[in-house]
Amino acid sequence: MSKKRISKNAVAEIGVERISKLTELSKEALADDRPDLAVRYVSLARAIGRKTRTKMPEGFRYCKKCLMPLVPGVNCTVRLTAGKVVTTCQNCGGLKRKPYTKERKK
Structure with missing residues (x-):
């Protein structure tokens, strides 16, 4: 059997949803005094963005050196x-x- 293909639009939509969730989680982790976890969430969001060719949400800022929100x-x-x-x-x-x-x- 062949593998079911997912359209690029569907992949991009899933990517945007996951990136937005990870950016929210990174802000919460920073508020809970867990900067290591916040950095991990930002790095995961960036990796998903590169893979799905989507951008970070508008208004979300992070340091490009240390990936801290x-x-x-x-x-x-x-x-x-x-x-x-x-x-x-x-x-x-x-x-x-x-x-x-x-x-x-x-």
Whole structure:
């Protein structure tokens, strides 16, 4: 017998569901003071995203160096400098810069 094939759209939908669940679990683990578990959930979510070619949920931020979920005021600082939003991870010191000049130009 041949193996049943799953369409790419169905695989992507399953991937999105699992990634969103893992990101929620990582935030909960961070709130419960389990950073090792939070990092594991983020790494699993990234692996699923690579396999299914889907993106992380909108608004979920994590450090690309240490894979720690970033929650402002808890484990990261957010500053506005020279047209950029600079997010600094307090765990490893990694920086994430995102420009916001598009919104200011009119």
